[in-house]
Amino acid sequence: xxxxxxxxxxxxxxxxxxxxxxxxxxxxxxxxxxxxxxxxxxxxxxxxxxxxxxxxxxxxxxxxxxxxxxxxxxxxxxxxxxxxxxxxxxxxxxxxxxxxxxxxxxxxxxxxxxxxxxxxxxxxxxxxxxxxxxxxxxxxxxxxxxxxxxxxxxxxxxxxxxxxxxxxxxxxxxxxxxxxxxxxxxxxxxxxxxxxxxxxxxxxxxxxxxxxxxxxxxxxxxxxxxxxxxxxx
Numbered sequence: 001x002x003x004x005x006x007x008x009x010x011x012x013x014x015x016x017x018x019x020x021x022x023x024x025x026x027x028x029x030x031x032x033x034x035x036x037x038x039x040x041x042x043x044x045x046x047x048x049x050x051x052x053x054x055x056x057x058x059x060x061x062x063x064x065x066x067x068x069x070x071x072x073x074x075x076x077x078x079x080x081x082x083x084x085x086x087x088x089x090x091x092x093x094x095x096x097x098x099x100x101x102x103x104x105x106x107x108x109x110x111x112x113x114x115x116x117x118x119x120x121x122x123x124x125x126x127x128x129x130x131x132x133x134x135x136x137x138x139x140x141x142x143x144x145x146x147x148x149x150x151x152x153x154x155x156x157x158x159x160x161x162x163x164x165x166x167x168x169x170x171x172x173x174x175x176x177x178x179x180x181x182x183x184x185x186x187x188x189x190x191x192x193x194x195x196x197x198x199x200x201x202x203x204x205x206x207x208x209x210x211x212x213x214x215x216x217x218x219x220x221x222x223x224x225x226x227x228x229x230x231x232x233x
Contacts, residue, residue, distance in 0.1 A: 164211030
């Protein structure tokens with residue numbers, strides 16, 4: 001079985017990059033010089049928390065993949081490098097976009113958030129492109145793991161888990177594609193290209209339910225091992 005139980009150098013390097021990405025979010029905050037600056041900065045808590053959660057979510061998905069499969073070949077290293085590059089590149093744009101959205105909802109003090117001055121199509125273009133690239137990389141990683149399943153000696157249950165995890169990332173990437181197509185067809189209706197992401201919740205819930213049902217069905221069909229005799233008469 002070709003798997004790595006201990007944290008590999010690749011995972012350690014990746015964790016350092018994710019940590020650096022989170023550090024960039026913190027160092028971008030200026031030290032307030034008075035109570036008004038402090039109050040204005042505190043209104044940026046929501047976009048900061050959302051951006052922080054997004055980076056943590058990507059790290060969590062990254063951690064699941066490498067803990068389960070531990071692939072270290074050249075293709076995995078390349079895809080991992082692409083993922084880390086996109087995460088670092090999108091830290092500031094993602095925070096910028098989040099602040100613009102939260103500010104537009106009136107949750108931040110006036111003058112403390114960027115404005116797009118009606119160019120919401122550009123906002124959604126940047127966001128959807130980032131989502132598409134990130135989850136396409138995850139999808140390619142899982143596709144690669146599927147090709148290596150015999151070499152890794154995955155069990156039938158692990159193959160089911162791999163399949164539905166890959167579908168989860170396919171759903172995320174697919175929604176981003178639909179959003180980009182909507183922008184290409186009707187850029188003046190960018191609001192709907194953003195609203196399409198509301199489908200993520202129910203679609204991921206449906207995929208998780210299907211995956212859980214498939215795993216439960218597979219477990220029920222597995223032979224039950226007989227109890228071990230204690231050897232007492």
